[in-house]
Amino acid sequence: MARPRTTPRTVEHPELSEVTLQQALEALAxxxxxxxxxxxxxxxxxxxxxxxxxxxxxxxxxHHFTVLREAGVIRQHYRGTTKLNSLRTAEMEARFPGLLPAVVTAAEAEA
Known part of the structure; x- marks a missing residue:
């Protein structure tokens, strides 16, 4: 019989102050x-x-989720057995102003 997990699963996220513009751009490329x-x-x-x-x-x-998370673009957390993803919009805007909106606008125009 499997023993119940005693600690919740967590995902590590970088501080955005540690993320370089190069890293963010490579993730979004x-x-x-x-x-x-x-x-x-x-x-x-x-x-x-x-x-x-x-x-x-x-x-x-x-793998793609991992690259985005390590570049500070997304945040991931577990709710039960589901891993949820969200953009770190406010944090990215503070660190790299205008980057995410520009990428989203350009990508949607391309599609």
Whole structure:
């Protein structure tokens, strides 16, 4: 019989003061990651990992989430067994003013 988990699952996030512009731009340069960012921007809140529409496998999408999280673009947390994602909009705006809105606007114009 499996023992119940005694501590909640957590996900580590960088302080945005430690994230470089280069790191953020490299994370946002990939078209799949831009799709994720745009879908989160349209959602205006949280989205579960399994609810994104992308042309890649789940394991590849997990890699893309990791890159975005490590670049400070998204925040992830668990609610039960579901991993939820949200943009770090206010924090990104304070660190890199105008970056996320410009990326979302350009990506949606391209689509």
């Amino acid at each position: 990939d078209p799949v990651r831009r799709m994720v960012v745009c879908q989160l921007a349209r959602a205006g809140g949280e989205k579960g990992c399994g609810t994104f529409e992308t042309p890649v496998s789940d394991s590849t999408l997990t």
